[in-house]
Amino acid sequence: MISIQGGVTSPLGFQASGVHCGIKKNSPDLALIYSEFPAVADGMFTTNKVKAAPVILSQKKMRKGQARVIVANSGNANACTGKKGFENALRICQMAAEILGIDSREVLVASTGVIGEQLPMDKVENGIRMAAKELSSQGSRQAVEAILTTDTNIKELALETDISGQGKKKVKIGGIAKGSGMIAPNLATMLCFITTDACITRDALREALQRAVDKSFNQISVDGDMSTNDTVIILANGKAGNKKIKTWRKKPTLRVKDVNFEKFCESLEHLCIYLAKSIVKDGEGATKMFEVKVEQAPFPQDARRVARAVADSNLVKTAIAGASPNWGRIMAALGSAHTRIRPERVDILINDVLVVRNGESEGASLSSLREVLSADNIKILIKLNQGMCEASFWGCDLTEKYVKINKRYI
Numbered sequence: 364m365i366s367i368q369g370g371v372t373s374p375l376g377f378q379a380s381g382v383h384c385g386i387k388k389n390s391p392d393l394a395l396i397y398s399e400f401p402a403v404a405d406g407m408f409t410t411n412k413v414k415a416a417p418v419i420l421s422q423k424k425m426r427k428g429q430a431r432v433i434v435a436n437s438g439n440a441n442a443c444t445g446k447k448g449f450e451n452a453l454r455i456c457q458m459a460a461e462i463l464g465i466d467s468r469e470v471l472v473a474s475t476g477v478i479g480e481q482l483p484m485d486k487v488e489n490g491i492r493m494a495a496k497e498l499s500s501q502g503s504r505q506a507v508e509a510i511l512t513t514d515t516n517i518k519e520l521a522l523e524t525d526i527s528g529q530g531k532k533k534v535k536i537g538g539i540a541k542g543s544g545m546i547a548p549n550l551a552t553m554l555c556f557i558t559t560d561a562c563i564t565r566d567a568l569r570e571a572l573q574r575a576v577d578k579s580f581n582q583i584s585v586d587g588d589m590s591t592n593d594t595v596i597i598l599a600n601g602k603a604g605n606k607k608i609k610t611w612r613k614k615p616t617l618r619v620k621d622v623n624f625e626k627f628c629e630s631l632e633h634l635c636i637y638l639a640k641s642i643v644k645d646g647e648g649a650t651k652m653f654e655v656k657v658e659q660a661p662f663p664q665d666a667r668r669v670a671r672a673v674a675d676s677n678l679v680k681t682a683i684a685g686a687s688p689n690w691g692r693i694m695a696a697l698g699s700a701h702t703r704i705r706p707e708r709v710d711i712l713i714n715d716v717l718v719v720r721n722g723e724s725e726g727a728s729l730s731s732l733r734e735v736l737s738a739d740n741i742k743i744l745i746k747l748n749q750g751m752c753e754a755s756f757w758g759c760d761l762t763e764k765y766v767k768i769n770k771r772y773i
Contacts, residue, residue: 370503373521381509384490409593415442579635648764680761688732
């Protein structure tokens with residue numbers, strides 16, 4: 364696979380736009396992503412019991428497995444807004460459908476921003492009209508700018524990969540994302556929209572997305588808080604003209620995995636991991652990114668739980684922020700995970716410096732650890748020495764600036 368320009372408008376048959384309609388004071392706040400052709404669709408959403416109106420509506424629509432349009436706004440989450448909030452989400456879909464001349468069932472909606480306020484629907488409706496006029500095959504950057512909240516960086520990527528079959532076909536996948544605070548697994552608090560011109564079955568698309576999200580957006584942590592609006596949506600319009608990708612291919616006597624499905628999954632996972640890491644790097648007030656990798660765990664869930672416990676730990680995050688050589692915080696965090704680990708077998712390395720062997724200090728000097736922890740990117744390797752399973756989580760440090768941003772966010 365290779366990286367290409369264009370984000371969600373790189374795949375054939377997709378257009379996008381982003382405009383300022385007045386939800387936010389000065390910056391773009393409404394994005395439109397449009398497939399010129401019918402598309403297979405799938406999505407994953409927050410597991411928070413408190414779900415925003417657009418999440419509830421898009422989840423229902425996703426049962427159909429088809430969509431052509433995504434309307435997303437920033438500055439207002441449309442969460443905890445009751446019946447009126449849901450009616451407003453429906454109205455957004457109807458407005459977009461009327462303007463673009465499609466069925467409202469093919470329109471999905473997403474929101475991000477302040478909870479508990481009703482959307483200014485006159486501004487939103489005017490924004491949809493403006494965004495429809497601005498649709499362009501070069502509009503990915505405008506769309507991603509319109510979904511940002513406390514983000515400081517653009518999160519966008521597109522990839523191209525060869526699909527074999529009746530002559531090689533080039534399949535493109537593009538994605539944009541937002542996310543900076545309220546980041547916790549299942550999902551991370553974020554919006555992510557992905558487009559592809561691959562011809563693929565709904566079942567294959569669903570499995571590919573679930574695999575990609577589990578390896579990316581469900582493996583990151585900024586502050587451990589879970590949003591009401593988490594949304595990942597993928598649209599596949601088939602315009603690459605490749606032989607339809609399936610999870611399995613039938614052979615005369617058996618079923619085998621479709622090699623093109625594995626290629627597609629690899630590209631989608633690469634894109635999602637890139638966007639997930641971009642979110643962590645842009646964590647509110649963050650100055651450093653770190654990876655927690657757990658190896659030699661007895662079971663996969665043990666590896667994941669330990670990695671998450673360390674990545675989620677505020678004490679670990681603040682130690683990294685201050686380059687504090689307090690490795691005991693890592694031991695305490697991993698011990699808090701509900702797992703089958705044996706502490707007396709644990710080894711810990713920080714950027715290849717052995718800190719803990721068999722659950723005890725290895726005697727690394729405090730000055731060398733401070734130097735290691737002063738790096739912008741830090742890797743914490745935890746060897747449980749109890750099996751063959753592993754998992755990774757990505758996180759960022761927790762600084763005073765995070766508190767400053769969130770104590771006045773309204």
